[in-house]
Amino acid sequence: MHTPLVFIDGDQGTTGLQIHARLHGREDVRLLTLPADERKNPQRRAEAINSADIALLCLPDDAARQAVQAIHNPAVRVIDASSAHRTTPGWVYGLAELDSGQAERIAQAKRVSNPGCYPTGAIALLRPLIHAGLLPADYPLSIHAVSGYSGGGRAAVERHEGSSAQQAPQLQMYGLELAHKHVPEIQLHSGLAARPMFLPGYAAYRQGIVLSIPLQLRLLPGQASAEQVQACLERHYQGARHVQVMPLHQHGPAALLDPQALNDSNDLRLALFANPEHGQVVLTAVFDNLGKGASGAAVQNLDLMLAAMRD
Template sequence: MPTPLVFIDGDQGTTGLQIHARLGHRPDLRLLSLPEAERKDPQRRAEALNSCDIAILCLPDAAAREAVAALRNPAVRVIDASSAHRTDPQWVYGLPELGAAQSQRIAQAQRVSNPGCYPTGAIALLQPLVQAGLLPDDYPVVIHAVSGYSGGGRAAVQAHEAPGPDQTPPAFQLYGLQLAHKHPPEIQLHAGLQHRPLFVPAYGHYRQGIVLTVPLHLRLLAPGVTAGHLHAALQAHYANATEVELMPLADSAQTATLDPQALNGSNRLRLGAFENPAHGQVLLCAVFDNLGKGASGAAVQNLDLMLGHAAPDRLVA
């Protein structure tokens, strides 16, 4: 069997560079790259797209749609890291941990849409609880999340790492204040919610890593549900998930802080549930690398499924 040829369209962007770093030394595939002078040439890009086995699109939404439209070779399979197709029913959602059969769907798919960084954590926390009937699907979900500035792309990296003489990068920056961020429809659909969640994102003055939290009032859940029930449902759902770890409830009780950078460089996703029984409140949390499980690591995980094998976690220096 010929060695699969993989073309990363947009390999000079933040996600593309990380994917290239994860795949560059692997003997089980070949990487197709275009010279710098040809990267924006529509004809050369179309030729590359149609000559590869699997294309990974690391492009803005509009450019990703154009790339898909340029495909003429029906044998080419696609992983789209943009948000262009994440709610499209003709694309398989690239979160293997979504359910028992999702890995198989990804493995057999022609078109896979990589999840967004924030939705990865939110859906991983919410979907198993909705599915188990512990979290009502009409719950008024509120999601708070803080990411490293690399989540803002090249412009944000430049502003934080090489600011101009009169620029001072903010230590903390809340954004999406018009509540029109592109991620809520993705979260709503794949978490199985009836209503659009309220999503409050922010950037911190560090390069990468996410802490995402979802506060819950026990009085609004199914009768008798406790943090223990929520934790047990997550534990059952992720029992065989190689990239997800669940903090024991006992550890949560002893944990005072969460470090958003704790899993940087990996494809790991750490989930937890914090509780205050006296107040009837639970805080669900997710920690992961926005450039790892939130982007490039997830793309490589999906690529490995499409190639017919699951590769071990690969750390990026």
């Protein structure tokens, strides 16, 4: 029986290293990586990607586009962890829990674009509500999220773990020009008709995300209740292996959210906090930006493809 050959292009970056670690020791795949002196050789990279059954691209956006353009073998399947193709027609969006048919679309796809870390949490919260008609597609949304510094790539990791780590900021907000590259992805795959405001930040811990989206119930169709919003999320994710929907919290002191609670896992924890007196709710998501927000999702999508190849 043929053991699929998986090429990780960019296996020395943060996401690539994590994917490699997650696949290490598995006997259902053969891993192909290039020696250090060949990683930037276009000819060797092209040869490698065209020899693979599945290529995992852990590259900057431009390099990912170049890698795809170098493919001439029609049998090669691609999972792109960059943001290069997340809104590109013809690419399947790699969030398996997007709807009931998405896992099968990923399993059969030639081209899969892995979701961004922040969009994973935002879309997971918003899409079910918009699809069910509980949240207007033109609602004036504000999305706030804080990630561990590993979300900033090698430069951020060096800033917080290198010789000048003591000078690294404890918290810094960014994307204040309101033009973050994840916004079109969030808007498209959530089903939003209006561009949301997105305010991200990095904190002085390595990995993990807490994301929140406030809602005014009076602005929802029929002034939907917190219980209706909660029930919608529970229905959508019923039986989802990697998504937890916590019980509705609207009485007494609210629990604290730890952005690191699901580190080193591929799980996503959604929770709704409500204040009935004020008619306000906040949608929240906690997950690992290196797990469900990157390498974990890539391996989940790879496993869907591999299962389809075995059937």
